[in-house]
Every structure is written in structure tokens, then in C-alpha cells.
Amino acid sequence: MNQSNIIKKDLSNLPVKPNLNNYDKAYSEIKWQELEKNVDFFEDGTLNIAYNCIDRHALSSHKKNKTALLFESSTGEKETYTYLDLYKSTNKFANVLDNLGVEKGDRVFIFLPTIPERYTVFLGILKLGAIAGTMFAAFQEMALLDRLADSEAKIVVTNAVLYPRIEKIWKDLPNLEKIIIIERGSVDQPKGEKIIYYNHEMEKASEEFEAVHMQKDDPSYMLYTSGTTGKPKGVVHSHKDIVSAIATTKYVLDLQENDIYWCTADLGWVTGVVYGVLGIFGLGGTTVAFEGKFSAENWYKILQDYRVSIWYTAPTAIRMLMGSEIKPKEYNLESLRFLGSVGEPLNPEGVWWGLEEFGLAFHDTWWQTELGSISITNFQALDIKPGSMGKPFPGVYGAIIDDEGKELTPNEEGNLALKKDTVYSLMIGIWNNKAKFDSYFNGQWYISGDRAYKDEDGYFWFVGRADDVIKTSGERVGPFEIESALVEHEKVVEAGVIGIPDDLRGEIIMAFVVLKPEIGESEELKEELKMFVKGKLAGHAYPRKIKFIKKLPKTRSGKIMRRLLKAHELGLPEGDTSTLEDY
Ligand code: WT7
16 A cells, blocks of 8 residues: 555644554553453452443542433433433332342343433343343334344333334233333323333332442343344343443543543444443443434534534445535534544545545444454554554454464455454353354354455455345344345245445345246335335345346255355356256
């Protein structure tokens, strides 16, 4: 790469000295053991995420009245919550659950939009030692059923608007004992013997609760995520993850005492959990939470009105902003001082655009649901090579290896892997699926499923996925889930699903559909199928492109050869087809 394409960091020009000001030094010196000191452990060596996020600040004189949450609703109402407010509300909610008989290790799932109660509920669950599961408000019945059935959730917390989707599937959820409805914003409340109301219960609950002592490896939160095969899998994380959430928020996102922080990810995704809650509250910082929809106008207004200084977002959003008529320069965004991006490849154009429009480069960060915190990344104090994901976080050992686990030389493409013992917040398991968990590892290595290379300066460059997982608008979608939804349609025999490149969304979902012989092909039917999948899974997880096909390419053992569908669609070489059945 041409030197002029490197963004040189001049530390003397920065308004605030970064928490990490020398990458090489930090990489050689910082150890996880050292980073544990940013967290409060109880005297018996146990800890609790919620205690670290809320209680320790609320119990300190200088932090208790500090603003933790600045909320803006979709209709523009504003609310402010201090650490003391969240201390009381999380204690109350932990008591509500306790009174309902929820025990350590029980699964409590959250199905809500971005409202303040969602934070209270999430942290209240952790305080009690139950496992918090989060779900995106766009999920429809099939996506909900997969998650709630597999996890055997005992309680779901939702609202009147979303409740009907759960009601439809409740008969298939024998373990689901109670539904808690948050009253905010609705007049008509659903009724039922097993339905209870949040405010009603909270009023009765005590404000006193002592956070349950959890072992480092006791489960804290779980999130379902997609792979190539089968239904989404429950990735389980532990209470010790607060250590790396804090460390990365401090040293990568560079959070400092007076920052106003905004992570745009929803709590339904891992970024929303780790960087929307754990890291920011763990450090006693102030975060913005915005319920409204994405638009250039809405987002720039939030950045401006709240004087956001640290902004962590995603490439699809950046590309949408780049394409908008509304420009950042129409707003006063002078408070911004650090920009981060995660979830999918950030094109160099995005980095340069940031520099041009905000006077700041976006810092690309790489990690996965399974890893629990930023693992390979750019830093405020490290030169950026636009298009590169940067370098490993101190304490993490990242490498490019071949299929046998041998490290490759610089610029050779291979499997992006991490030494498993160096990923502090690595998942502790896949819910009820040991075989799947084991399949991630090859000896000392955790295999990410991404293909990448490392250059001679130690910077990592993303190449693509090694499997059929689709990344659309930064969201991970398994082809099998879309195929399963499609075949539930009465006119469909079978379907093969792939991701194809898209300028805005990174990839879009494309389906090849085999119709029953008597069914005629039509554009209307394509629309019908799109709507059908949308209604089953989620607003974002549907095939934007559909092609009818007479027969799917399959291996002799009956597996759909998605690679071949992709090769045909994109005009790429077919590769090895020796296992292909007659086609
Ligand atoms: C997959 C993980 C981790 C938070 C959100 C995504 C892709 C993630 C980058 C990046 C290129 C990226 C990878 C990875 N990905 N960040 N900076 N550059 N690709 O978590 O849903 O678990 O997805 O997202 O393919 O394996 P996730």
C-alpha cells in the first residue's frame, strides 16, 4: 500500500490524550490479569456484571448523581436517568423476578424496543443471576419460537404492541410461565392469568437488593446467532465479560470521564449488549439511547443535540449517510472526537468520507458474537490503513492459519483465528449444543469462520466468509433459516439461499426457489414469498432477490451446494463439483 494512503495519527493534535497512546507498548505490557483491576470483585472472588455497571457507581458519592442514560423517544420526548435511578430500578426489578420464583440460571428474555425499561430489565436479570436473552423488536413468530423454545425461557418481558407475536406461539412454549408487559405507550393492555404488568409489580417491590455473587464463568447473557447449518444457536457469555467490555471501551472507544457516548446498535445484537450497556455503564459513563428510526436527519440531530463525543456505528449506516442528501456539515457536530465502526467490512471510501465530513476517521473494529468483545481493531493512537481491520487488542493473539492450524506468512490469505486462551470474553458454551461449541476449535485455535490476511506491518485485512453465512446490513443471517421459512409456503418445494454483493448493504439475500409443478412463475409470487419470509423471521431477514429454478444443485448426500448457486449467479469459477449429484 502506498504510504499516502495511510492516515497518520498525530497525537499532539488530538483534543484529548487517548487512554491508550502507544499501541506497541500497550500490546507488550497489558495483560488480562491487569485489566481485571478495572472491575470490582466481591471478597469471595465472585462478581456480578450489574453490580459493576450500576451499584458501585450509585454507591459512590461522586458518581451516584451522574447521568447514566439520556433517552429520546421516537416522538421526541426526553428522559434522563442517573446511576442512582438505575440502582433503584434494577434492584426493584431483581426483586420482581425473585418474587416470581426466578432463580439463578433461569432464562428471562427481553423483547422490547429501545426504551429505558429495557436497560433496567436487562441489568435486573443479571443482578439476580438469571440469564438475560435479548431479541430484536423486528423478530416475527418463527424467529421468536426458535429462540424461546431452545432456551426454555421462563419469562418474557415485552409490551402490548409486540405481545401478540408471543401469544401466537405460547402454546408451543411449555416452559414459558409468565409474561411481563411494560405499560409505556399503550392504552390497551392484553389480559390473562399469566400476564403481569411491570409498573404494577415495580411499585410493590423493594428498592433493596444485594447483587447475587456469580463465579467468573457463570452465565450472564445469551444471544442467538446464525451459522451455515440448522437453526440459530444460543451463544452463552459469562459474568467475567465485564472485564473485557470495560477494557475495550476504555482503550479502543477511548471513553473518558466527560464523554457523551452513543452506540447505535440495538440491544438485540451483541454490540448493543456489550457496547450499549456493559462497557459504557461499567466505566460509569453517559450514554444516549434513541428509540426512533434511522435517518440522516434523526441521527445527525441526536449527535448534535446531545453533543455526542464518541460514536460507535456500522458500515451500512455509514454508507446510507454517505448517500444521503443531508450532509453532516448542516449540523454542529464539533463535539465528536472518536468514531468507530463494526459488523461488516468498512470500505476505505467510508473512512475517507468520515475524515472529509467530520474531520475524523472511522475506526474499524472486528469481533463476533462468540468473542464477546472487540478483538482486532484500529486505535485512536495507531495509524489507520483504510480498509484494514487493524491489529489485535492487547492480550489477544490473532493469526492467519491454514486448515491444519499452521500460521501463514504475511499477505497469505487463510483462516482468521485467535488463540482461544487469549480471548478473555470467549463464549462459555453454545446452549444445549456441545458438538457445535467444540466445532469452533482446532487445538489451541478458535476458528472465526472469516478469511483474511495479515500484512507485513501486522495489520489484518478481511477477505470474506469461509462458509455460507450471509452478512446483510451487518446482520448475520443463516441461509438455512431463510430456506426453512420459504419451504413453509404452500407453493414452494425447496429453496437454496445465498448472499450476493450489494453496494449499500454489503450483501443482500438471494433465494433460488423450486415451485410445485402446477404453480406458474410470476413477479407477484416473488413479492408474496418475500412478504411471507418477512412475516415469519424479521423485517431485515428476507430475500430481496428471488429466482425460480427447476432443480437445486445438491451433493449426492443431499446437501444444497450454495457455493455453486453463487458461482452461477456471479459468474465465478465453479470449483470442485465432484460431489455433485446429476444436475
Ligand atoms: C461476523 C460476526 C461483532 C459485532 C457485530 C457482528 C463480520 C464483523 C467486521 C469488520 C469485516 C466484520 C465477520 C464476522 N464482521 N466485524 N470490522 N470487518 N467483517 O457480530 O453478528 O457475530 O458477526 O461479522 O464476518 O465473522 P456477528
